[in-house]
Every structure is written in C-alpha cells, then in structure tokens.
Amino acid sequence: MEQFEVRTSSARRAAGTCRQAVVGVNTSGNIEVLVERVLPETESVVAVTTAVTGYRDLWQAVIEDFFDRAATGGLRFDINDGGAKPDVVSLRLRQGVRRMEIDA
Amino acid sequence: MSDLMDLLSHDYYEASARDRILGVLDAGSFREFLGPENRTISPHLAQFGLTGAFDDGMVIGEGLLGGKRVYIAAQEGRFMGGAFGEVHGAKLVGLLRARRTTTPRRASPPSSSCSTPAGPPSGGERRRARHRRDAARDRRGAPRRRSGPRPRRRPVRRVRRGGIVTAFCSRIIVSEHGRIGVSGPEVIETNKGVEEFDSKDKGLVWRVTGGRTRAMMGGADRFVRDRIAEFRAARSRRSPAAAPSTSRPCGPSRPGSRRASPPTGPAATPEIWRKAGVASPRPSQP
Numbered sequence: 234m235e236q237f238e239v240r241t242s243s244a245r246r247a248a249g250t251c252r253q254a255v256v257g258v259n260t261s262g263n264i265e266v267l268v269e270r271v272l273p274e275t276e277s278v279v280a281v282t283t284a285v286t287g288y289r290d291l292w293q294a295v296i297e298d299f300f301d302r303a304a305t306g307g308l309r310f311d312i313n314d315g316g317a318k319p320d321v322v323s324l325r326l327r328q329g330v331r332r333m334e335i336d337a
Numbered sequence: 338m339s340d341l342m343d344l345l346s347h348d349y350y351e352a353s354a355r356d357r358i359l360g361v362l363d364a365g366s367f368r369e370f371l372g373p374e375n376r377t378i379s380p381h382l383a384q385f386g387l388t389g390a391f392d393d394g395m396v397i398g399e400g401l402l403g404g405k406r407v408y409i410a411a412q413e414g415r416f417m418g419g420a421f422g423e424v425h426g427a428k429l430v431g432l433l434r435a436r437r438t439t440t441p442r443r444a445s446p447p448s449s450s451c452s453t454p455a456g457p458p459s460g461g462e463r464r465r466a467r468h469r470r471d472a473a474r475d476r477r478g479a480p481r482r483r484s485g486p487r488p489r490r491r492p493v494r495r496v497r498r499g500g501i502v503t504a505f506c507s508r509i510i511v512s513e514h515g516r517i518g519v520s521g522p523e524v525i526e527t528n529k530g531v532e533e534f535d536s537k538d539k540g541l542v543w544r545v546t547g548g549r550t551r552a553m554m555g556g557a558d559r560f561v562r563d564r565i566a567e568f569r570a571a572r573s574r575r576s577p578a579a580a581p582s583t584s585r586p587c588g589p590s591r592p593g594s595r596r597a598s599p600p601t602g603p604a605a606t607p608e609i610w611r612k613a614g615v616a617s618p619r620p621s622q623p
Contacts, residue, residue: 234386255373258353259390260415267373267391282388311376313388 235286239296244277244306247333254332257325259313264322267311268329277305279326283314295319299326308333345566350514352565354396354411360565361572362409366401370435371428379422390416393424397432402572408436412502421502429502509556510571511548512563517556518546544606553613 252270259265272278279296299305303326310329317325344352344360352360358367371377373391382389394416399408410432412419503509503517511517520528522536535541544550552560561567 234383234388253372253374255353255355255391258413258415259388263415265390265416267376269374284386284388311391313390315388 234282234284235289236280236282237289237292238278238280239293239300240276240278241297241300241305242276244275244300244308245304246274246306247277247304247308247330249334249336251333251335254329256328256332259315261315262317262321263315264317264325265313265315266325266329268333269309269311270307270333271309272307274306277308277310279310279312281312281314283312283316285314285316291319292322295322296326299323303327303330305330345564345569347565348514348563349512349565349568350563353415354394354413355392357565357568358396358398358400358409358411361569362400362402362407363404367398367409368400369396369398370432371397377424377428379424381423393422393428394419395425395428397428402569408432508558508572510559510561510568511552511557512561512567513548514563515548515551516543516546517548517551522546550606550609553609553615 247270250270254268255265256268257263257265277300279299281292281296283292308330310326312322312325314322344356347356347360349357355369371392376391377393378389378391379393390413392413394413395410396413397408397410399406401407402409410429412425412429501519504519509517522534522542525534526536534545548557548560551557559571561571
C-alpha cells in the first residue's frame with residue numbers, strides 16, 4: 234500500500250459553494266474520490282491511497298495535468314484506489330469538480 | 338448526478354448506494370449519519386494491503402419519504418463485492434438501534450445532496466428518548482418493543498452475500514437486474530460443484546435467483562422497472578400504489594403466504610412463468 238499527496242498553491246478558485254461530494258466507488262479498476270472545500274482559495278491537494286505500489290510518477294503526472302485543466306482552488310481530494318487506469322482517475326477527478334460546482 | 342430529475346431516471350442497478358438514497362428520498366431531505374467526511378474506514382483492510390472506502394460501503398441516515406420521516410440504509414454492492422466489514426455492519430446495527438430508541442427528528446433543515454450532513458442524535462439524546470419511552474411503557478404495562486414502521490432496507494443488487502440481510506427485511510422491492518439468494522452462484526458452485534449450479538450460465542442464475550422469478554415465487558413483494566423513480570414510487574406511502582411491471586399471480590406476498598409449489602428440473606422456471614401467464618422471458622415493459 235502506498236500513500237502520497239500532490240499539491241498546488243497556484244490553483245484557480247473552484248466554482249460553486251458545495252462543501253462536499255463523493256464520486257466513484259473503490260472497486261476493481263475504479264476509484265472513490267472524496268472532495269471537500271477546506272483549503273485556501275489558491276491551494277489544492279490530491280491525497281492518494283493505493284494498493285498498487287510503484288506508480289507514483291504516473292499519478293503525479295495525471296494529477297498535475299488535472300490541476301492545469303480544472304479550477305480546483307480550495308478543494309481537497311482524497312482518493313481510495315482500486316487499481317484504476319489514468320483515464321478513469323482523470324474522469325473521476327473532473328466529476329468531483331463538477332459536483333462541487335453545484336450551489337449548496 | 339445530484340440533479341433530482343437525473344437521479345429519478347437513473348438505473349437503480351447502476352447507481353451508487355448514496356445516489357440510490359438521494360433519489361429514493363424526497364429531494365434534499367437526506368441527512369447522513371457518519372458520512373464519508375468522518376473517514377470511518379475499516380481498521381482491518383490495511384493489514385491486508387487493501388484500500389478502504391470512506392463510508393466502508395454502507396450509507397445510513399434519515400430523511401423524508403413521501404413526507405414521512407424514515408431511517409434509511411444502502412449498501413454499496415461494488416465495494417469489496419458487497420461484503421460486510423466491521424464498520425459496515427456496525428453502522429447498520431447502529432441505525433436499527435437508533436430507530437428502536439428514538440423518533441426521527443421532526444424539524445431537520447433540508448440539506449442539499451452535496452452539503453455536509455450533521456451528525457446523528459447524540460448518545461445522550463438517544464438515552465433520554467429511550468428512557469422517556471420505556472418509562473411511559475412501564476407505566477401502562479406495555480412491553481418494551483419497537484413501535485411504528487420498521488426502518489426500510491432494500492436489497493442491493495449484485496451483492497453476492499447481501500441475501501442474508503435481505504432475508505431480514507419485512508418488505509422487498511426488486512427489479513429484473515436484482516438477485517436474491519443467501520449465497521451467490523460462485524459460492525454455491527465452489528462448495529457444491531458445477532453440476533449443482535453453473536455460475537457462468539447467467540440465464541440459469543437469473544432464472545433461479547433473479548428478481549422476476551423471486552417476485553413470482555413470493556420471495557419479494559414488488560417487482561419494478563429498474564429506475565430509481567419506480568423504487569421510490571413503490572415505497573412512498575403518499576403516492577398511489579404503483580402497479581407492478583408484471584403480474585404476481587402466485588399469490589399474496591410473504592411472509593406467511595402460500596407459495597406456488599415449484600416444479601423441479603431444468604425447465605422449472607419457464608414452467609413457473611408459463612403458469613404465471615408470462616409467455617416470453619423477454620421483459621414486456623414500457
């Protein structure tokens with residue numbers, strides 16, 4: 234099992250006022266993402282827990298690409314990984330941002 | 338997704354446990370207990386190098402169903418194959434105990450599906466409520482028993498061991514995609530051999546344990562189309578009783594109902610269906 238965080242401090246503020254959302258399920262080839270609006274507006278963190286060790290560089294690349302593409306400022310993402318491929322990780326992270334755009 | 342109309346038209350089978358609850362309950366009325374933000378994760382999985390789920394695959398809380406306040410639970414059938422972990426089981430037991438000892442609060446602020454839910458009633462509140470109720474019962478000599486409607490528990494499909502929990506339910510609503518069985522087909526095959534039950538023969542599996550057959554044999558109360566809206570309509574007390582998607586001529590619902598005596602042999606299920614007036618195994622649903 235491997236745990237690590239990828240963070241940025243130059244994020245654009247995430248839209249909406251929703252405080253919390255969950256997308257995906259921790260099952261084979263999938264991930265569960267818990268999104269919380271708990272950080273300062275320019276910061277964002279993705280914390281990964283995965284049973285598959287040795288892919289930290291790939292996670293880093295996928296998450297940095299996500300930070301570039303989406304406005305994630307203020308959001309913390311916690312991932313429970315069930316062995317998802319990079320495209321599924323990207324999709325779930327974007328879904329998480331979309332759900333947070335809803336006004337609470 | 339969080340939009341109500343989206344949820345209601347959503348497949349029940351495809352939806353996550355949390356989305357099922359959000360869609361079945363009145364919009365915005367769900368208040369989750371021990372939500373994912375608490376990170377109540379199984380303490381055992383890490384020892385096996387396995388990652389957990391933030392809710393341990395069990396979503397519990399309270400909300401309104403057709404204006405009536407209910408406690409509700411949904412199991413995430415895809416996490417660990419729907420297996421029961423320690424936290425998972427404790428949450429369900431806690432919900433049932435809470436229902437036995439408290440009345441769900443009347444005035445609960447509506448929360449949006451994505452907002453942070455408040456916590457469950459505190460231990461002190463529960464104790465006081467129980468004490469008041471028990472004292473009242475003792476005064477009039479009534480037994481201390483659970484009153485009011487039971488908390489609802491609906492079968493979660495694709496749960497291979499979930500049939501045990503389903504068997505404790507007082508009412509079961511199922512759709513064509515659902516299966517009800519104490520053991521899953523793979524477990525039966527492993528223990529009794531492929532001659533007993535071939536888990537790869539999906540037609541056989543659904544003919545025997547599938548929702549349609551179970552409903553016809555009296556093993557479920559309602560058979561509905563696989564839409565969250567239909568599950569909601571089938572359970573919501575204020576809405577008119579929704580007509581089942583297929584007839585249930587095998588008699589009244591369980592428990593205590595006289596079930597159709599099942600024929601045996603490989604052609605058993607088609608024969609049951611024929612007797613029930615179902616000409617074709619294909620669903621004839623709108």
